Amino acid sequence: MDILELDALELSSALERRDLSAREVMQATLARIEAVNGRVNAIVSLRDPDALLAEAAAADNSPRGGWMHGIPIAIKDLANAAGLPTSQGSPIFAGQMAVQDDLPVARIRAAGAIVIGKTNTPEFGLGSHTYNPVHGATTNPYDPARSCGGSSGGAAAALATRMLAVADGSDMMGSLRNPAGWNNVYGMRPGWGTVPGEPAGDLFLHQLATAGPMARCPADLAALLDTMAGADPRQPLSHGQAATLPQLADDLPPQRIGWLADWDGALPFEDGLLDVSAAALARMGGLGHEVAPVHAPFESGAIWDSWITLRSFAVAGGARALHESPDTRAMLKPAAIWEIERGLALSAMDVQRASEIRSDWFRKAVALFASYDVLVLPSAQMWPFDVTLDYPKEIAGTKMDTYHRWMQVVIPASLLGLPVVNIPAGFGQNGLPAGLQLIGPKGSEARLLQLAQQWHEATRWPQKRPPVI
Secondary structure (H helix, E strand, O other): OOHHHOOHHHHHHHHHHOOOOHHHHHHHHHHHHHHHHHHHOOEEOOOOHHHHHHHHHHHHOOOOOOOOOOOEEEEEOOOOOOOOEOOOOOOOOOOOEOOOOOHHHHHHHHOOOEEEEEEOOOHHHOOOOOEEOOOEEOEEOOEEEEEOOOOOHHHHHHHHOOOOOEEEEEEOOOOOOHHHHHOOOEEEEOOOOOOOOOOOOOOOOOOOOEEEEEEOOHHHHHHHHHHHOOOOOOOOOOOOOOOOHHHHHOOOOOOEEEEOOOOOOOOOOOOOHHHHHHHHHHHHHOOOOEEEEOOOOOOHHHHHHHHHHHHHHHHHHHHHHHHHOHHHHOOOOHHHHHHHHHHHHOOHHHHHHHHHHHHHHHHHHHHHOOOOOEEEEEOOOOOOOEOOOOOOOEEOOEEOOOOOHHHHHHHHHHHHOOOEEEEEEEEOOOOOEEEEEEEOOOOOHHHHHHHHHHHHHHHOHHHHOOOOO
């Protein structure tokens, strides 16, 4: 049995049957980290190996706490995990130790997981490229000269290289989707309120980001989603939902799939990406689903303007104190300063207009889902780029006017808080992986996971083509 090739639920079953011990799993995990992490830099703030082996041995001699009992996990370095530093990729917070778990992390621990360290992220999670001045850059396992994406880039690279069987992440602007696509794994952005975060700060206005799961198969996505999800009475917009994992066994009727492609030419793409996407959709059609092209349902520039207004408003709301102090402002990267200063300059009516555009787009999307069960877009507009860049300045000759414009393809779903599952779509002639976003209406998490599971059973891309490292 190759421990590191097991999916998380397979690992859980082997531990429950005592075919494996948690100590054996931890030994294999630590050996893999020692062998490959130096080349990708995905796991940071790793705990003392002797302490981890002792914790695993204790798990072997204690009652089973949940499906993750004895399974190692590293937490994205934007979230607090008690006893570990939460740098957020910023020198401002480097070495700051968390005294308690954030809510999603607490739920993961309660399911029995052993937290071994953190996964790398961009500074404050800004920009879909995992590099920062505290821990450095995380590279792509399929080509270490290229970016792994972000901001859950460390999690995606750790999954691809078999350092983790399952991982948490978070997503504002594609952070659970772009790195999943670029690392040939699965990532899921749940609908708003499905996975409540830590109940701190404003609880009403800034509904753009959410935590969610990443894995090498959809069943593990479902299992971790069910662990992280659930209403929290301290958070007014959180809600409960039926467990998704049991629903994967249900029959999935043929789905009406709408292919949005390049949004009628509004989104530039590097050569080969749309070809890989079209080939994947043709294969999905061969599974019995109806795939049809969809004309751009809403003006892309309006979606973009609404998004960058609400995003800057949210970033400024959370980080304005860091900007107000000259000492901490000097340690902020330019993208953070740009976002904060844009947000501080907004008027209340600017925010109102952005929300009105979002509301118009939501109404249009609801009408669109009357004709289609699932909408599909690529996970990124370009292949993994040079890891030494701060961000791509152009795509296929089109200049990018912001540090994040190159990820515009993810915002139609992000702006509305819709559930999205990234599925591996295959590989380009350059040998690099790509992904597809499966976007559903509010409350469709289980159905999206069913479709992803069917796709996985037909393709098994993460198992069929792991990175050679």
